[in-house]
Amino acid sequence: MTPLLVENALVVGMTREGDVVRGGAVLVEDGAIAALHGDARRRGAEIAAAGRPLDRIDAEGLWLLPGFVQTHVHLCQTLLRNGPDDLPLLAWLEEHVFPGEAVLDEETMEVSARLGLAELIAGGTTALLDMGTVRHTDAIFRAAAASGARVTSGNALMDDPATTPPTLLTAAGAGLDETDRLGARWHGAAGGKLRVAYSPRFALSCSEGALRGAAERARAHGALLHTHAAESAEEARLVRERTGRSNLRYLHDTGFSGPDVVLAHVIHTDDDDRTLLSARGTNVAHCPSSNLKLSSGICPVADYRARGIRVTLGADGAPCNDRLDPFAEMRLAAQLSRVRPGSPPLSAWEVVRMATADGAAALGLSDVGTIEAGKRADFVLLDPEAGFAAPTAWRDGPYGPLVWSFDRSHVAATYVDGVALYRRATPSPAAALRPPATEIARAVEKMRARRHL
Numbered sequence: 001m002t003p004l005l006v007e008n009a010l011v012v013g014m015t016r017e018g019d020v021v022r023g024g025a026v027l028v029e030d031g032a033i034a035a036l037h038g039d040a041r042r043r044g045a046e047i048a049a050a051g052r053p054l055d056r057i058d059a060e061g062l063w064l065l066p067g068f069v070q071t072h073v074h075l076c077q078t079l080l081r082n083g084p085d086d087l088p089l090l091a092w093l094e095e096h097v098f099p100g101e102a103v104l105d106e107e108t109m110e111v112s113a114r115l116g117l118a119e120l121i122a123g124g125t126t127a128l129l130d131m132g133t134v135r136h137t138d139a140i141f142r143a144a145a146a147s148g149a150r151v152t153s154g155n156a157l158m159d160d161p162a163t164t165p166p167t168l169l170t171a172a173g174a175g176l177d178e179t180d181r182l183g184a185r186w187h188g189a190a191g192g193k194l195r196v197a198y199s200p201r202f203a204l205s206c207s208e209g210a211l212r213g214a215a216e217r218a219r220a221h222g223a224l225l226h227t228h229a230a231e232s233a234e235e236a237r238l239v240r241e242r243t244g245r246s247n248l249r250y251l252h253d254t255g256f257s258g259p260d261v262v263l264a265h266v267i268h269t270d271d272d273d274r275t276l277l278s279a280r281g282t283n284v285a286h287c288p289s290s291n292l293k294l295s296s297g298i299c300p301v302a303d304y305r306a307r308g309i310r311v312t313l314g315a316d317g318a319p320c321n322d323r324l325d326p327f328a329e330m331r332l333a334a335q336l337s338r339v340r341p342g343s344p345p346l347s348a349w350e351v352v353r354m355a356t357a358d359g360a361a362a363l364g365l366s367d368v369g370t371i372e373a374g375k376r377a378d379f380v381l382l383d384p385e386a387g388f389a390a391p392t393a394w395r396d397g398p399y400g401p402l403v404w405s406f407d408r409s410h411v412a413a414t415y416v417d418g419v420a421l422y423r424r425a426t427p428s429p430a431a432a433l434r435p436p437a438t439e440i441a442r443a444v445e446k447m448r449a450r451r452h453l
């Protein structure tokens with residue numbers, strides 16, 4: 001693989017607040033970040049002087065960030081986008097999602113996964129945790145392998161006949177054996193980018209044996225555990241009715257707590273649940289667009305973070321969002337943190353960190369999520385002049401614009417392991433209407449100069 005030197009970017013490293021280098025450089029060798037800034041330029045010069053091939057990108061005017069990490073998506077549901085819009089969670093699952101997943105076959109599953117991955121990558125997502133459906137998970141992995149993205153997925157376990165339609169019902173042993181088989185085939189494939197997770201759909205769709213079996217097998221294989229939890233009030237009520245415990249306590253009792261567990265949503269929780277999440281280091285995937293569309297409620301992110309609980313971001317599935325766009329989730333997470341009176345608002349830095357480094361940590365991906373020498377070269381190039389985020393001059397740091405005014409039209413390129421998976425096509429005709437950056441900068445300076453008036 002030819003080394004790649006990206007020069008002259010605004011490098012937003014995300015290791016700590018203020019880790020921002022103007023005119024920065026990143027040298028990529030063998031899919032990893034080999035050196036940064038001055039070291040990168042020196043090493044690039046050595047490679048060129050030795051007559052070895054070196055690819056160069058002049059990223060003048062672009063911002064370079066770690067790729068976004070989405071900790072909860074459903075690639076199998078992309079073809080179910082634009083279904084009914086006004087149903088609450090359980091009715092929406094029964095009427096639209098479960099019947100839709102039941103009719104997927106290998107071919108339609110692969111189309112669904114490809115469509116979702118294309119959208120995710122074009123929006124700057126480089127790593128994701130996906131919940132498959134009960135069958136055809138190989139098709140998801142085939143699409144993931146072809147996409148080049150860093151994908152963790154697994155077959156959803158649904159073995160409770162009281163809550164699972166017969167078309168999806170799979171005995172616990174058969175479902176768990178299928179995850180084992182997928183693990184043997186795909187875990188570590190595509191140069192380590194693919195991984196298999198044990199994924200009971202949610203407490204209501206599974207027997208206690210399925211949950212316990214998933215936790216045991218995941219730990220035997222060093223795999224992630226992924227499920228939905230406390231998403232809607234009705235679901236939380238039904239779990240308490242069936243088990244005599246809260247959703248979070250019940251999941252903990254069956255093995256679903258700890259740093260190797262990602263719980264999606266986690267909205268309806270009490271003080272005991274939150275103490276448990278914090279004490280066990282369990283990860284929360286906050287999916288704000290989905291939660292609002294399905295009237296599920298608002299995740300108490302500020303309280304979780306104050307307790308040291310790691311909160312990350314996910315778009316959830318296409319039919320409950322209906323975009324797989326990290327910028328939409330970042331902006332909404334920031335907005336929702338301002339809804340509860342007296343609750344401290346999430347800063348833009350905190351939100352971008354949730355969407356990058358914290359997401360990577362939740363997925364156990366210690367080698368992505370920040371721009372540092374030695375990490376894998378998973379990054380995005382963003383063009384602040386591409387859409388309508390200008391001017392960015394009122395703020396010193398990049399975090400505010402990233403959360404509040406950027407959207408996925410600003411993604412110029414997406415790289416995983418130093419390979420470009422996406423490059424933006426030519427700008428739209430509307431770009432001609434837009435004042436050039438120099439004219440906007442002049443106007444802002446003029447306004448600044450007149451502020452004493």
Ligand SMILES: [Zn+2]
Nearest residue numbers: 228264316317
């Ligand atoms: Zn979900």
